[in-house]
Amino acid sequence: LDQYPSFGIDASVSLSGVSNISCEGNFSPEISMLNQGNTNLTSADVSYYIDSEAPTIINWIGNLADNESEIIATPTYTGLAVGTHTLTVSVSNPNALADENTSNDTINYTFEVAQSYATTEVVFNLTTDNYGSETSWGVTNSSGAIVNSGPVFPYSNSTTYQETISIPAFNDCYTFTIYDSASDGVCCDYGTGSYSLEDDNGTVIISGGDFGSSESITFNVLDPLSVDEYGLENYISFYPNPVNDDLSITVKQLNDNIDYEVFNMLGQTITKGNLVPNNTNNINMTNYQSGVYFVKLSTLN
Secondary structure (H helix, E strand, O other): OOOOOOOOOOEEEEEEOOOOEEOOOOEOOEEEEEEOOOOOEEEEEEEEEEOOOOOEEEEEEEEEOOOOEEEEEOOOEOOOOOEEEEEEEEEEOHHHOOOOOHHHOEEEEEEEEOOEEEOOEEEEEEEOOOOHHHEEEEEEEOOOOEEEEEOOOOOOOOOEEEEEEEOOOOOEEEEEEEEEOOOOOOEEOOEEOEEEEEEOOOOEEEEEOOOOOEEEEEEEEEOOOOHHHHOHHHOEEEEOOOOOOEEEEEEOOOOOOEEEEEEEOOOOEEEEEEEOOOEEEEEEOOOOOOOOEEEEEEOOO
């Protein structure tokens, strides 16, 4: 006897090329038709939609033998809002008949659009519990490669730390994870520890302390100097690019006092100062080696 039931008419759908995290609000799945019946599949109706949008319906016609599949749609969604979304894909009317196995007719795929931050670094604040050596953390990029981790030496008990983590590349997703080797977090059974991760403007990305073995957050990092993306071109301009001698920063239509800080790829500050509003400010770069540098602008107003 066959261990699994066999159906004559059994159409199903599958997804590929998907991730449970979308970095920039973009989502591009591949939708495939699969024949899991022993009768050739020659037609079916496939619908797909995200959240509560109107379904897109494909009246598919082809010829798939048993266990054959075909990619029938590659929709591209852009600009999705931050938060949880669900893609629903379903198939019906295989060969203009009733599907004999409806258990594989629908897929509900849930994914997250990560929050974006225009930042050059993130700041990790930690207060350990009574067992500080149990705590560690790591940051990975969208490829899963570790870009930073800590601590260098075990954390002490009931001690507060602050560590600055440089962002190695912009327009990428990063996942920060805090770990506890005893699976009891940093609060609250063995001390009142806590932690937070912030961008360089002090915006909290994640905070907590009461978790088990680990807790994670995935966030997208944008280039703070991509001024066109934020409409800052009407207020601040940088030139030339690349810089040979002086970096000129022009501040227009702003009366606020603006502090600047220039730092290298290692996150080390090489110069800082104040910009005069409604004027062109020159920063002498002749004494620094060739390479990539970042400029951070901030105001208290």
